[in-house]
Each structure stands twice: as C-alpha cells, then as structure tokens.
Amino acid sequence: MAGTAATVFRNVRPYGAERPVDLFAVEGVLAERLPDGAEPVVVEGGGRIALPTLVDAHIHPDKTAWGEPWYSRRPAGSLPEYVRGDVDLHRHQRTPLAERAHRLLAHAVASGTRAVRAHVDVAPAYGLAGVTGLAEARERLAGALDVQLVAFPQHGVRRTPGTGELLAEAAASGLIDAVGGIDPAGFDGGADGGGPAQLDLVFDLAERHGLRLDVHLHDQGARGLDPLRDIAARTKAAGLAGRVVVSHAFCVPELAGDRLAELADHLAEAGVGLTTVAPSAHQVLPFRELQARGVRVGLGSDGVRDSWSPYGNADMLHRAHLLGWTTDARTDQELTDCFALAADGGADLLDLPRVTLRPGSPADFMLLAGECLPQVVVDLPPRDLVVRAGRVVARDGRHLG
Numbered sequence: 001m002a003g004t005a006a007t008v009f010r011n012v013r014p015y016g017a018e019r020p021v022d023l024f025a026v027e028g029v030l031a032e033r034l035p036d037g038a039e040p041v042v043v044e045g046g047g048r049i050a051l052p053t054l055v056d057a058h059i060h061p062d063k064t065a066w067g068e069p070w071y072s073r074r075p076a077g078s079l080p081e082y083v084r085g086d087v088d089l090h091r092h093q094r095t096p097l098a099e100r101a102h103r104l105l106a107h108a109v110a111s112g113t114r115a116v117r118a119h120v121d122v123a124p125a126y127g128l129a130g131v132t133g134l135a136e137a138r139e140r141l142a143g144a145l146d147v148q149l150v151a152f153p154q155h156g157v158r159r160t161p162g163t164g165e166l167l168a169e170a171a172a173s174g175l176i177d178a179v180g181g182i183d184p185a186g187f188d189g190g191a192d193g194g195g196p197a198q199l200d201l202v203f204d205l206a207e208r209h210g211l212r213l214d215v216h217l218h219d220q221g222a223r224g225l226d227p228l229r230d231i232a233a234r235t236k237a238a239g240l241a242g243r244v245v246v247s248h249a250f251c252v253p254e255l256a257g258d259r260l261a262e263l264a265d266h267l268a269e270a271g272v273g274l275t276t277v278a279p280s281a282h283q284v285l286p287f288r289e290l291q292a293r294g295v296r297v298g299l300g301s302d303g304v305r306d307s308w309s310p311y312g313n314a315d316m317l318h319r320a321h322l323l324g325w326t327t328d329a330r331t332d333q334e335l336t337d338c339f340a341l342a343a344d345g346g347a348d349l350l351d352l353p354r355v356t357l358r359p360g361s362p363a364d365f366m367l368l369a370g371e372c373l374p375q376v377v378v379d380l381p382p383r384d385l386v387v388r389a390g391r392v393v394a395r396d397g398r399h400l401g
C-alpha cells in the first residue's frame with residue numbers, strides 16, 4: 001500500500017525473550033504483518049531487548065537547572081524554605097524556562113520516556129511563565145513526547161493571595177490538562193493569607209473547565225489522611241472518577257493491614273489515583289497492595305536538579321531501579337513489577353494505552369543491549385534506540401529533534 005508509514009525492526013527480543021523476532025510498525029501501531037505492497041523502512045535491532053517506553057507521572061521541568069552551571073544549594077528543611085529556594089533559583093537562571101524544560105524533556109525522550117505529567121509552578125512570583133514555557137517545550141516535542149500540564153500552586157492558594165486568580169487564568173487558557181494543589185490542611189491550611197479555601201477552588205476549576213486534578217500531599221497522619229478522604233469524597237460527588245490524582249501521599253505508607261486496605265478500597269471506589277517518586281523506604285507507596293485493591297498508581301521523577309535537590313535525571317528506567325532499591329526488590333518478579341509501575345502504572349494514570357509489544361500495541365519502545373528485564377532494571381544499560389509511534393525519535397542518548 002503506497003504511502004503507508006511502515007517500519008520493520010528486525011531481530012529484537014521483546015521483554016528479553018530468548019528468540020529474536022521482527023516487530024512491524026504500521027501507522028504508529030504494531031501489526032501482525034506488513035500490508036501488501038508496503039515498502040517499509042528497515043531498522044536492524046542486532047538482538048537487542050525491546051521494552052515499552054515509560055511514563056513519568058510526576059516531574060517539575062520548570063524548576064530544573066539541568067544542563068546549566070552547577071547551582072550550590074543552601075540548607076533547607078521546610079516547605080517555605082524550599083519555596084524561597086525555587087524563587088531564588090528561578091531568578092538566577094540565564095537560560096529561558098522554555099529552553100531549560102525542553103532540554104530536560106528531550107533528555108527524558110532519549111532515556112526512553114514516552115509521556116510525562118509536568119507540574120509547573122503558578123504563583124504571583126512567576127505569573128504564568130511556567131505554563132507558557134512548558135507549552136512551548138511541549139510544542140517542540142510533539143510527536144516524540146506526550147506532555148500533560150498541571151498548573152501547580154506551589155506557594156499555596158490560601159497562603160498566597162493572587163494564586164487563585166492565576167490558576168483560573170491558566171484553566172481558561174486552554175494550555176493545561178490539570179489543576180494542582182498542595183497540602184490543603186498543613187502548608188495551605190493553617191497560615192491564612194486571605195486566599196480562598198484550596199480544595200473548593202481547584203475542584204470548582206476542574207469541573208468548570210473539564211480539567212483533571214493532581215494534588216501534592218506531603219502531610220502525614222490525620223493532616224494527610226483527612227484531606228485524602230475529603231478529596232475522594234469530592235471526586236465522587238463531582239463525578240470526576242479516574243481524573244483525580246494525589247501525588248506523594250506520605251500518609252499512606254504509614255498505614256498497614258486493615259487500615260491500608262480500607263483506605264485503598266475507598267480510593268479505588270472514588271477513582272482517585274496516586275503517584276510515588278520512591279524517595280525512601282518509609283515514604284514509598286505500598287504500590288502492590290494498592291494496585292491489588294484497584295487503585296491506579298504511577299511512578300515519577302519529581303524535581304530534577306532543582307533548588308530542592310541536586311539529584312534526579314528524568315530517566316524513568318533509573319527511577320524503576322530506585323523503586324527497586326527503596327522497596328528492597330530482589331526477585332525477578334519484584335524487579336519486573338518496578339518496571340511495570342513505570343510503564344503500565346503511569347499509562348493507566350495518564351489515560352494512555354498500555355504498550356504490550358503485541359499487535360495492536362502503540363509502537364512505542366526502546367532497544368537496549370542486555371540479558372533479561374530484571375537485569376536491565378539493575379544494570380541500566382544505555383537506551384540505544386527510542387521509538388515513538390513507529391518512528392525512531394532518539395538514538396544513542398540523543399533526541400533526534
């Protein structure tokens with residue numbers, strides 16, 4: 001069929017299978033065979049492993065200093081201190097935000113990421129610079145990376161008057177996919193700066209503009225659990241099941257047994273998903289227990305080389321490795337589960353089709369030299385080739401932009 005976009009990836013091993021096969025990509029999707037008369041592009045896989053590309057369900061590209069001169073951080077231990085550090089770093093960057101975000105996200109593509117949910121700060125200190133900057137980066141990466149934008153009130157809505165108006169402006173701009181939130185009971189609950197109550201405002205915006213919600217929740221104990229239950233109740237009442245996510249949710253790993261099961265059932269029934277960035281053994285979400293009870297869980301990078309932390313690299317295979325490290329994954333199944341959270345967990349959370357590498361699957365995958373999937377999660381081989389919708393979008397660590 002003349003004009004059909006078809007590519008054959010010869011001699012690759014899906015998920016590390018022993019016997020190499022050929023993968024046929026036709027119009028962005030994997031197919032059983034090529035259509036009659038197709039004249040495909042041929043890419044030699046050299047026996048490499050083919051794995052689904054990954055979904056970064058939580059990243060902050062607007063804050064990054066990735067690729068910039070080294071930034072020396074001062075000690076910080078509380079949210080207000082971190083927030084001041086963000087503003088300070090923002091003011092000291094010489095490279096425009098859109099350029100920095102693009103550089104980081106292009107690196108994510110080259111590392112094997114197919115989609116991200118990007119939280120961008122919206123506050124009077126920046127106006128909508130993060131939203132417009134990320135929209136520009138998204139435009140430049142169209143076809144290689146899906147970018148969902150969250151307008152994130154990092155400085156608080158109640159705490160920082162003027163933020164609510166900016167969120168409303170962002171919601172009406174058509175540039176964002178979701179409205180964010182932060183610690184409605186702690187950081188943005190107690191210190192009353194005169195702004196509106198946060199959850200009232202963000203649920204209202206989500207309903208009026210048909211947007212999703214993704215709320216940062218660092219608070220532990222009742223200050224975390226009460227808002228989490230409140231978010232679940234509001235999600236049900238507003239008919240927003242499947243469109244609301246709570247990020248970090250450090251109050252959840254504190255639970256075990258019946259209390260964890262009861263909360264998981266509540267979140268699953270309300271259609272509230274969770275994301276973790278696997279920051280530590282005591283803060284990582286118990287994702288297997290949550291998923292077993294029907295809760296969607298995604299994995300993300302969080303901040304990458306920003307004012308909060310010198311660490312991070314927007315490499316989701318490395319994040320799956322860190323998830324294995326923090327959860328003490330040892331068996332092949334446990335290591336495979338960590339990879340699956342980065343691949344399928346994120347896809348479920350962002351409402352993307354899962355990549356199965358079977359006919360009908362999106363032709364989104366990466367090729368790397370290795371032995372088997374668990375070994376890849378441990379050894380982190382370079383991503384030799386990254387394919388999006390059947391097209392090679394990165395090679396040898398470089399985005400082909």
Ligand SMILES: [Zn+2]
Pocket residue numbers: 058060119216247302303
């Ligand atoms: Zn975050």
